[in-house]
Amino acid sequence: MRWLSESPSARLLAGLAAADRPISHDLLDELPPGHAERYLRHTLIATGVLPPRNDDLERIPAWLDAQLAERPPHHGQLLRPFITWVLLRRARRQAGDRLHATSAAQRIRRRVRLILEFLDWLDAHHLDLAGLDQNRLDTWLRNLTGQLPWLFPGVVPGRPLSRKAFNDRLARQGIHTRPARTAALIALATELPAPVLADLLDIHIHTALKWARHAQRDWSTYLTARATDLTAATQPAQP
Template identity: 30%
Template sequence: MRRRSLSCSAPSSALVHTAILEERNEDLERIPGWLEHELADKPAAHANLARPFLHWILLRRARQRAAFRRHPASADRDLRRRVSVALDFLAWMDQRGLALADLAQEHIDDWIAGATSQRRYLIRYFLKWTTSRRLTRELTVPSIPRQEPQSFLDEDDRWPLLQRCLTDDALPADVRAAGAITLLFGPSTERLCHLTPEHLKFDDKHAHLILGRHPVLLPPQLAELLRRLAEQPQLRPQLSRVHPGPRWLFPGMVPGKPIPTHGMTQKLNRHGIPVRTARNAALAALAADLPSPILADVTGIHRNTALRWVAYARRDWAEYLAARAEDEAVRKRGGRKSGD
């Protein structure tokens, strides 16, 4: 199914690239077909709710956002999740003999209480729509509990892996560059994939990379690696040579598009660079040294995200210092902990 959708989207992407077709977001436009496939074995009453929820609310707003700014690669997945959760919720209601008009706050609390992940909290979007249509009374879905990052690449592994990215000619150049950027600065894979030569600034002595509002200084080896990527001829289809689009540091196979985020993640993971844990380790290291506004400005992450990272890093550091102080006190008491 996925292979078919990719093969269908390639010709239209080429026509968009040559300005024969008006540009549209192919990921969004595939969602209606996905929904019809999902509804094949669902009750008609569920389908009659899911279709307008998707078309009138989710897709309409997503298209409006995409018209004014770059469409995040994860947005289509988010829309699918919201519809899937709505369908799960309708099935859950059927099992309990509930209609939409019967829903009370206690039912929402029961739904959330049965959650094994954060996924069930996404029902807020469906219930907001049903309330606006007067299908349900005013109901409250609690905010998703904030979870701190759980997995980090150990510093003893991070630095050798960075050195490998900077020096190992056996690795593909794009893997080396993308891996080094991830290990040093922890940008989102979405931001990483959309880097262009215009994000690089060179002068007589230094090179900088623009991830957020302020450029970050690059190590000489990474600067040279990125310079070569920016200057190398890109293997483009004939259509791209006739109608050149943006030049990407990490170009994809579709004309005028960068490598997709899932493709970049798989590529780095395949070469031994664990993207999620590497990114977490990089952000934690930066957050331990930088105030949150500067962290946001140099990495491009949201200010609130930067605040959470700094709070996490400093609390972790405080706990480490407290543990060290306790160990030192134990040593001075001859191995007896306080209270023994």
Template identity: 30%
Template sequence: MTTQLDTVLAGPQGTVHPQLSTLRDRLLTGYTPTQIQHRCDHPQWTRLLHDLAAANADITHAHLDTLPQQNHVRLLRHILVDTGALEPRSVLTDAVDPWLAHFLADQPPAVSALLRPYAAWSVLRRARSRHARGLDSPSAHKYVRTRITVAAQFLTWLDTRAATLSAATQSDVDLWLSQGATTRHRIRDFLQWTHTNGHTAELAAPWLGREGLPSHILADDTRWALLRRCLHEDTIALELRVAGSLVLLYGHIPTRIVELTRDDVTRDGEHRFLTLATRPVLLPPALADLVAQLAEQDSHTTPDRAPWLFPGIRRGSHRDAGALTKLLNTELGIFVRPARGAALCDLAADLPSPVLADLLGISTSAAARWTTLAARDWTTYIALRTHADNEPTNPAN
């Protein structure tokens, strides 16, 4: 493995570039042999490293900024910063500015001319303001890229219909939303900006909050068939089996699934528990076995990657939630929104909303909405619980 890695990293003289030597050490100490092999076999990754080594010059942020901002470039930048080979920059600068320059260059002039001020004075301005106030999040760069990308898609769609933005109507917006994924609802922010700046009439797109109810819910037979696959098909990657089961059984979303740690997995006798929010949840035996396997996986070969239950390819980071969502969709056919809706409806039919909120870490108002959707009324339970909580404790009990 070391020889193959050195071959990938070596320049024309057969020596490893000084800055890439830190990458070599990080891969050998922080990644599993399977992950290193994957990198060595990845054509874009190997071509990038060969080009950098052949250039025989310092690797700089400015040079990396000129390259298409794909995953292999972002990963290399992250490792070089993490090892001290490059100076750190803000996440927005690393993940957005180079990407935006390449993205706008690929757009038609009319689209680019409109997106440039929207990106600079609306999306990026707010993101950088939050960053300056310490309110940044790991997904801030995705927030920026998604809104700009969706705006470009909408403008392109209008152009294919020989329509202009200034003449766009609410019917156009509604039709466009109905023809694509829920991600299209992120156009709401762009439409507010275009109206404020006099480009369009007042147009609206429904807000899709994380606690909102899905437009449709997965059918029970489909849900159970998908769950059986997750629990029993050992040809599926272990992390996908566990993640899919957590979505289908508990309505747990990928952004929270990837934040689970090995410490969240506990055992009491023969029973195994997983803490999804603040309280441990008893796992059914089949899922308990899968979670135990996942918790033990690579824990000895790469101890520095603990405590994540779903470790990412970057040292010390957890799995990317967006990538996990995409794999659930493409590999297993599990679409998170309808699958989560089915799971929460099922749970809400058996649990009062306060318990549901406490176990899963959702808001009490969201839990109440799911309980209402499941056609259960737990007001009697709440009244009894309140009465019991106000009763004085009997020392004899």
């Protein structure tokens, strides 16, 4: 009874009931974001009133609207289709658990901020994407990297911590990077052609092809094996 009389979430629920509209995730998305809204949403999911959803990902559209609210219209025209139909669509397809959905949402937010910074730079230099060439892009990238301090500085001034030293620090905390690295390489090999993967990660093309085969990107091995099994199954048994 105390929760009903004092909780902000209860007051939100009372307001929704008074609105005489079906309770849905879309309706809750219209509420001011905050602890009360999140608590109410998860309560309704736990009680079966609402179906489960990847909330970290589904909050991205409203967050994107807030980011674009005071920006030139062409920023939204460029960014919204890419976020909605590429990044969010891919993240929803791949989100198998809460941890993956949360990390995917964080990556999308970082990419949005970076793209907006790039669009601001284009506007400041009176450029559009059609007029962008490699030299100008390289200039922006140099400026970007010059603004970013090393998150883990190394012993040598101005240089980052080496990969081995970083891995040793993680291992002392019980964190082993090889499984995560393997999973990341498999995910990239699933999404990218081997030549692109080799160029992106600066690895040999033969190594990229091995990762592509490991990820079974083209499914050719599976299809061949499946065809063999079906052929064997349709042949009459020998007396």
